[in-house]
Amino acid sequence: xxxxxxxxxxxxxxxxxxxxxxxxxxxxxxxxxxxxxxxxxxxxxxxxxxxxxxxxxxxxxxxxxxxxxxxxxxxxxxxxxxxxxxxxxxxxxxxxxxxxxxxxxxxxxxxxxxxxxxxxxxxxxxxxxxxxxxxxxxxxxxxxxxxxxxxxxxxxxxxxxxxxxxxxxxxxxxxxxxxxxxxxxxxxxxxxxxxxxxxxxxxxxxxxxxxxxxxxxxxxxxxxxxxxxxxxxxxxxxxxxxxxxxxxxxxxxxxxxxxxxxxxxxxxxxxxxxxxxxxxxxxxxxxxxxxxxxxxxxxxxxxxxxxxxxxxxxxxxxxxxxxxxxxxxxxxxx
Numbered sequence: 001x002x003x004x005x006x007x008x009x010x011x012x013x014x015x016x017x018x019x020x021x022x023x024x025x026x027x028x029x030x031x032x033x034x035x036x037x038x039x040x041x042x043x044x045x046x047x048x049x050x051x052x053x054x055x056x057x058x059x060x061x062x063x064x065x066x067x068x069x070x071x072x073x074x075x076x077x078x079x080x081x082x083x084x085x086x087x088x089x090x091x092x093x094x095x096x097x098x099x100x101x102x103x104x105x106x107x108x109x110x111x112x113x114x115x116x117x118x119x120x121x122x123x124x125x126x127x128x129x130x131x132x133x134x135x136x137x138x139x140x141x142x143x144x145x146x147x148x149x150x151x152x153x154x155x156x157x158x159x160x161x162x163x164x165x166x167x168x169x170x171x172x173x174x175x176x177x178x179x180x181x182x183x184x185x186x187x188x189x190x191x192x193x194x195x196x197x198x199x200x201x202x203x204x205x206x207x208x209x210x211x212x213x214x215x216x217x218x219x220x221x222x223x224x225x226x227x228x229x230x231x232x233x234x235x236x237x238x239x240x241x242x243x244x245x246x247x248x249x250x251x252x253x254x255x256x257x258x259x260x261x262x263x264x265x266x267x268x269x270x271x272x273x274x275x276x277x278x279x280x281x282x283x284x285x286x287x288x289x290x291x292x293x294x295x296x297x298x299x300x301x302x303x304x305x306x307x308x309x310x311x312x313x314x315x316x317x318x319x320x321x322x323x324x325x326x327x328x329x330x331x332x333x334x
Contacts, residue, residue, distance in 0.1 A: 004117075005064070005114075005115070005116055005117030005118075006035055006036060006037060006064045006065070006067045006068065006116055006117065007035060007036040007037075007116060007117060007118045007119070007120055007328060007331050007332065008036075008037060008039050008064065008078075008106075008107040008110055008111070008116045008118075008119050008120070009022055009025075009036055009037065009038050009039065009119075009120045009121075009122065009324075009328070010038075010039050010040065010100070010103040010104050010107050010119065010120070010121045010122055011038055011039060011040025011041065011044060011045060011099075011100070011103050011122055012040075012100055012103075012121065012122030012123045012124055012309065013096050013097065013100045013122075013123065013124050013125045013128055013309045014040070014041060014044040014083070014086070014087050014096045014099055014100070015087045015088065015089055015090060015091055015092070015093055015096040015125070015128070015309070015311065015314060016089075016090075016096075016123055016124075016125060016308070016309025016310060016311055016314050017123065017309060017310045017313050017314050017319035018100075018122030018123050018124075018309065019038075019040070019044050019045050019047070019048035019122070020048045020051060020052055020314070020315075020317060020319045021122065021305070021319050021320070021321040021324045022038050022045065022048065022075070022122060022321075022324070023045070023048040023049045023052040023056060023075055024052050024319065024320075024321035025321045025324055025325055025328065026056065026073075026074070026075045026076075027052065027053070027056060028321065028325065029325065029328075030072040030073040031072050032328070033059070033067065033070050033071070033072050033073065033074045033075070033076050034067055034068060034069075034070055034071075034072065035067065035332070036067065036076070036120075036328060037061060037064065037066075037067045037076035037077065037078055038075065038076065038077045038078070039077075039078050039080050039103045039106055039107045040077070040079070040080065040081060040099065040103045041079065041081050041082060041083045041099055041103075042058070042060065042077055042079040042082070043083065043086055044083065044086060044087075044099075045058060045075065045077045046058050047086060049075055051315060051316070051317040052317045053317065056073075056074065056075050057073070057074045057075070058074065058075045058077055059074045059075065059076045059077065060077055060078075060079060061076050061077065061078050062078070063078070063115070064078065064110060064115045064116050065115075078106075080102065080103055080106035080107075081099045081102045081103055081106075083095060083099050089311070089314035089315035090311035090312065090314045090315065091311070092125060092127045092128050092131060093128055093131070094128065094131035094132045094133075095132075096125070096128050096132075097124075097125065097127075097128030097129040097130070097131050097132030097134060098132040098133075098134075100124045100125075100128065100129065101124075101129060101132060101134045101142070104119075104121060104124075104139065104142060104143070104146075105142075105146060107119045107121075108143055108146045108147065108300075109146070109150070111300035111301075111302075112146075112147060112150045112299065112300065116300075117301065117331075118300065118301035118302065118303065118331035118332075119143075119300060119301070119302045119303075119331075120302075120303050120304065120324070120327050120328050120331050121139050121302065121303075121304040122304070122305070122324065123304070123305065123307060123308050123309045123310070124138070124139060124309065125308070125309045125311075126138060126177075129142075137176075137177040138176065138177045139293075139295070139302075139304060140160060140162050140176055140177070140295050141176070141177065143160075143295055143298060143302055144158055144160045144295075144297075144298070147298050147299055147300075151299070158297065158298075159194055159198060159297055160198070160295050160296060160297035160298055161173060161174075161176075161195055161198050161199065161295075161296045161297060162176050162293060162294075162295060162296075163199070163202070163270075163293070163294045163295075163296050164279060164280055164283040164284075164291055164292070164293055164294075164306060165283065165291070165292050165294065165330075166283060166286055166287065166290040166291050166292065166306075166326075167290060168264050168286055169260060169263055169264045169271070169282060169283055169286060170203075170263070170269065170270040170271070170283075171260070171263075171270065171271045171272075171273050171279035171280070171282065171283055172195060172198075172199045172270060172271075172272050172273065172279070172296065173195075173272075173273050173274075173275065173276055173279045173280075174186060174187060174191050174192055174195045174272065174273065174274050174275065175187075175191070175274070175275050175276065176276060177276065178276075180275065180277075183274070183275035183276065184218065184231075184275070186275075187218050187231050187235050187236065187274050187275075188235050189235050189236075189238045189239045189242075190239075192215065192235065192236055192239035192240075192272070192274075193239040193242055193243060195272055196213060196215070196239065196240075196243040196248060196250055196272060197243070197246075197248075198296050198297045199211070199213060199270060199272065199296065200213065200243075200248050201296075202294075202296040202297075203269060203270060207269065210247075210248070210249050211249065211269040211270055212249050212251075212267070212268045212269045212270075213243075213248065213249060213250045213251070213268065213269065213270055213271075213272060214250075214251055214252055214254055214259050214262065214263055214267070214268040214270070214271045214272070215236060215239075215240055215250060215251070215252030215253050215254065215271075215272045216252065216253065216254055216255075216256040216259050216260075216271055216272060216273050216274060216278065216279075217231070217232045217236060217252070217253035217254060217255060217256055217274070218231045218232070218236070218253075218256070218274040218275070218278075219231060219232065220255075220256075220257070221255050221257075222252075222253045222254060222255045222256065223253075232253045236252070236253040236274075237252075237253060240252055240253065251268075252272075256273075256274075256278060259271055260282040264282075264286075283306065284306060289320055289322035289323050289326075290306075290322065290323065290326055291305070291306025291307070291323055291326070292304070292305070292306060292323070292326050292327045292330045293305070293306050293327070294330065301331050302331075303327040303328070303330045303331045304327055305323035305324040305326070305327050306323050307323055
């Protein structure tokens with residue numbers, strides 16, 4: 001992130017806890033009002049300030065640079081969307097999906113124009129997005145499409161990957177929001193090798209050295225020499241060999257039931273997982289309050305909390321902002 005540029009935090013689905021954890025964030029980190037701002041519907045964010053305890057002034061800004069002159073202890077809001085009325089908490093609503101999508105689009109375009117140093121996204125609801133007519137299943141794919149359109153290239157020429165991380169473990173996914181059947185089809189030498197290259201480039205910048213990358217198998221015991229499946233032999237191992245030939249510090253395929261534990265104890269810097277739940281369950285098991293979702297391969301920094309909209313908590317003012325706070329810190333590079 002460029003140190004002098006502010007960070008845009010999208011409000012997420014207004015029917016969920018996104019606006020509330022943003023308000024809680026600025027309560028707990030009052031000095032961040034001079035570094036970050038919320039993007040979304042003004043009335044929704046004012047409501048969030050009220051239900052999380054009141055006494056949090058909302059400062060309306062017109063452009064990202066305006067936050068640099070704000071006092072601490074306020075909630076800076078850039079009203080990029082204007083909803084006709086507040087939506088009901090905890091309900092899937094196409095209007096909420098549209099407002100969330102428009103907030104994301106505004107923040108991504110600001111990042112692509114160089115007006116913000118990073119984008120942090122509060123949780124969205126995928127069914128609400130679909131109800132609003134958004135064709136992308138999640139943040140990662142939506143941001144990829146926006147960036148590719150800005151760069152004037154096909155989406156296929158801007159490959160991205162999802163990384164989930166906390167203080168103990170990092171994992172990067174070969175495939176993201178697809179069915180398990182389709183995810184298994186995505187375990188190809190080309191996809192695994194592309195994931196390795198994207199991961200190595202990102203973490204080399206972050207760590208200041210070549211990362212130690214472990215590659216998980218897809219079958220029990222990493223296929224047990226072909227007894228339980230041949231994906232490791234025919235698809236994954238060739239990608240590992242090619243990555244090594246390119247100078248990357250890569251090993252595997254490793255048994256998926258133990259490789260995450262090995263990474264957690266420090267043997268590896270990151271694990272490449274073959275599909276969504278294989279990689280996300282270990283990170284989330286260590287605690288949702290600490291997890292950060294990062295999109296690798298975009299031309300700007302994007303992070304997000306490692307949890308969903310929590311419709312059951314929406315409107316209660318009790319949602320924990322810890323994961324959002326971790327995502328902002330990651331965007332700041334601290």
